[in-house]
Amino acid sequence: MTSSTLIAFDLDDTLYKERDFVISGYRAVAHDLTAIDSAFNFDEMVHAMTTAPVNPFDSLAEYLHNRSIQQSIVLDYDIPRMVATYRNHFPDIKADNSIATIKRLITDGYHIGLITDGRTSTQTNKIKALGLDRIIVPDNISISEAVGGEKYTPLPFERMMKLNPDINSFVYVGDNPMKDFLWPNRLGWTTIQLIDDGRNVHSQQVSLPSDDYRPQYRIKSLDELPTLLSTIN
Ligand SMILES: [Mg+2]
Known part of the structure; x- marks a missing residue:
């Protein structure tokens, strides 16, 4: 890419x-x-x-x-x-390898965004606690309560595309097959699932309504992203 x-x-x-x-x-x-x-x-x-x-x-x-x-x-x-x-509350949470991966992707020339469902105050505190607000531009941070649409709808994905007219390919990296991949798949994005390490809140072992709920690629760790992205055309 x-x-x-x-x-x-x-x-x-x-x-x-x-x-x-x-x-x-x-x-x-x-x-x-x-x-x-x-x-x-x-x-x-x-x-x-x-x-x-x-x-x-x-x-x-x-x-x-x-x-x-x-x-x-x-x-x-x-x-x-x-x-x-x-x-x-302001959460005590750690980013593990995700900040390092995002910084590496920025160095490689990729643009970065965030699309999350939830309350503005809760999600904003998480974003600040992880330090994501320092490496992702504010316009590219989409919280469903703030933008007026969850990932069950095309709104947050279409919004990201409208805000970035010069971008010609979009990728979404998520975990939850019930809502993370359907709309980006339909909108022509590349979709990548981070495989549950056994600690996730939402199970990935669910029966999906149709095949377009499935991610196109699956990875075990975010560390695999730079290599995977370099092989996708
Ligand atoms: Mg998730």
């Missing part, structure tokens, strides 16, 4: 592990609560959420209720507040 290629990445479970964000969010909520009353034990609260049979915040609420009765604590911290803390 030539230098007029734009490679857009998915964020969650492509550039970092979403599970790490989940744990970081639980820790932020538990941290908040330990500051309210030291009777709430940080490790016990994180444990209650990570081992929740159904909903982590229901399990935490049950823990808080029991502990409040035992210690005669009047607590004003409901589930909507837990959810808000979780969604808005």
Whole structure:
């Protein structure tokens, strides 16, 4: 591929592990609560959420209720507040090899973009925590809440094309076959799937509605990207 290629990445479970964000969010909520009353034990609260049979915040609420009765604590911290803390916290997440790969691709002359589904505040915090805002131009960062369309629709992909009229080939790198490849496939993009290392939130073992949901290429590590891209014409 030539230098007029734009490679857009998915964020969650492509550039970092979403599970790490989940744990970081639980820790932020538990941290908040330990500051309210030291009777709430940080490790016990994180444990209650990570081992929740159904909903982590229901399990935490049950823990808080029991502990409040035992210690005669009047607590004003409901589930909507837990959810808000979780969604808005600045996450402790690591980019692993993804930043190095993107920097290498920029050096090789590729343009870089990001297309992610989610809330603007949550996704923006992840992007900043990983340092992606320092290496991807703001116009090429697409968050579904901000741009007004998820990847189940053509909107974010068409938007990326309209914003980059000089680019003649587009690539999308993602993990989730239910929504990452259908529209870019239909719009003539090259699609590449990062294979689940066993830690992904969304399973890749799903029955797909049709063949155009499938990625054109699959890689085990982002490290394989520069070589793969150099062989695709
Ligand atoms: Mg993903």
